Amino acid sequence: MEIALVDDMNYDRDKLYQIISYYLNIKNIDCTIYTYSSAEEFLKDFFKHKFIMVFLDISMPGMTGMQAAYEIRKTDKKVNIIFATVEKEFALEGYEVHAAGYILKPFNQDKIYSVLDHVLNDMILPQYINIKESRVTVQIMLDDLYFIEMRNHYAEFHTSTEVHRTYMNFEGLKSLIPDQLRFQCCCRGIIVNFDNVKKIEEQTIILKNDERVPISRSKKIEIKNAYASYAFDKTRKGGFYEH
Numbered sequence: 398m399e400i401a402l403v404d405d406m407n408y409d410r411d412k413l414y415q416i417i418s419y420y421l422n423i424k425n426i427d428c429t430i431y432t433y434s435s436a437e438e439f440l441k442d443f444f445k446h447k448f449i450m451v452f453l454d455i456s457m458p459g460m461t462g463m464q465a466a467y468e469i470r471k472t473d474k475k476v477n478i479i480f481a482t483v484e485k486e487f488a489l490e491g492y493e494v495h496a497a498g499y500i501l502k503p504f505n506q507d508k509i510y511s512v513l514d515h516v517l518n519d520m521i522l523p524q525y526i527n528i529k530e531s532r533v534t535v536q537i538m539l540d541d542l543y544f545i546e547m548r549n550h551y552a553e554f555h556t557s558t559e560v561h562r563t564y565m566n567f568e569g570l571k572s573l574i575p576d577q578l579r580f581q582c583c584c585r586g587i588i589v590n591f592d593n594v595k596k597i598e599e600q601t602i603i604l605k606n607d608e609r610v611p612i613s614r615s616k617k618i619e620i621k622n623a624y625a626s627y628a629f630d631k632t633r634k635g636g637f638y639e640h
Contacts, residue, residue, distance in 0.1 A: 398428040399446050403439045403462065404454035404481060409502060410434070413452060413481070416509050426517065436465035443469065448476050450497075450516055455482040466494040477516045526573055528554065528563040535561050543593045543604050545570060547586035557593075557606060578627050583620050584613035591627045 400417065404410040410432055421428050431446065433439035436453070437460050451469065453462035466478050480499035498512050525538045541556045552570045554561040565573075567586060574580050579591040583602055589610050595603045600617065602610040612620050 398426070399448045400428055400430045401433065401439060401443075401446070401448050401451045402430060403433045403436060403452065403457075403465065405434050405457045406454070407434075409454065409481070409504070412504050413509070416504060416506050417452075417513065420510055420513050424517075436460035436462060440465060440468055444472075450477045450479065452479050452481055452500075455480050455484075463494070466496065470494050479512055479516075526575075528552075528561060528565075528573075530561050530563050535563075537561060539575070539590070540592060542590050543606065543608065544587060544589040544610050545574070555608070578623070581620060581623050583616060584611050587611070591624055594624065597621060597624055 402410055402413050402417070404413065414430060414432060417430060421430075428449075431442070431448075433442070436457055439451075440460075453465055455462040462480060462482075466480075469476060469478065474495070477497040478494060479497050481502060481504075482499055483502045497516055500508055500512060524540075525536050527534050527536055529535070537554055537556060541558075543555045543557065545555065546553045547567050547570065550564060550566065551562050552565040552567075554563075570588070571582075574588060580588055581591060583589050587610055589602055589604075593605045595605050595607070597603070597612070597620070600612050600614070602612060602620075604610065
């Protein structure tokens with residue numbers, strides 16, 4: 398993986414480099430960091446690399462970071478852009494270039510870590526889980542998983558095409574499912590995948606395949622709030638949020 402840091406101020410660029418390098422080291426993430434002192438220098442080099450993340454200082458002489466972001470978005474819609482700035486006034490404009498966030502100067506290590514967590518966690522989240530079914534290992538893609546239900550010490554994994562069963566208790570099931578906002582326990586013994594929800598009614602979750610999953614009374618408000626948070630998070634992917 399590759400990350401670009403673009404800042405005309407040597408001190409700020411070096412500080413950001415140190416913070417990000419330390420984060421990658423403690424997380425044991427193999428990533429190369431490239432530094433640039435101007436937007437023009439960076440854009441000349443941009444297409445030679447596959448950057449997953451670009452930190453752009455907004456206020457630079459010549460081409461600004463915001464102008465560079467518009468140039469990036471002409472050809473690359475996916476790279477994560479994070480603005481570095483001393484002002485918050487650019488937040489709204491950041492929506493237009495689908496920025497992943499912004500960090501204020503002077504840099505705060507914890508806030509930079511938060512940005513890195515948000516971006517990198519989304520990129521390295523597990524895509525599937527493995528279970529044992531009749532002594533055979535079965536791989537279940539998380540995107541294809543609709544919900545999981547516990548029945549008599551068995552976990553039933555409902556996908557778009559079939560149901561897989563394995564012997565497992567609920568604690569074991571919870572440890573198997575990734576800690577992601579989209580997986581929520583909606584009632585006793587049932588975990589639903591918000592990615593495959595069509596809509597939520599008063600006491601029922603309707604899935605995209607029109608199956609219905611109950612919501613317990615005690616979890617009604619919790620589930621609705623969780624789904625609202627999930628929906629907001631989905632819409633801001635590639636959007637803009639403050640740290």
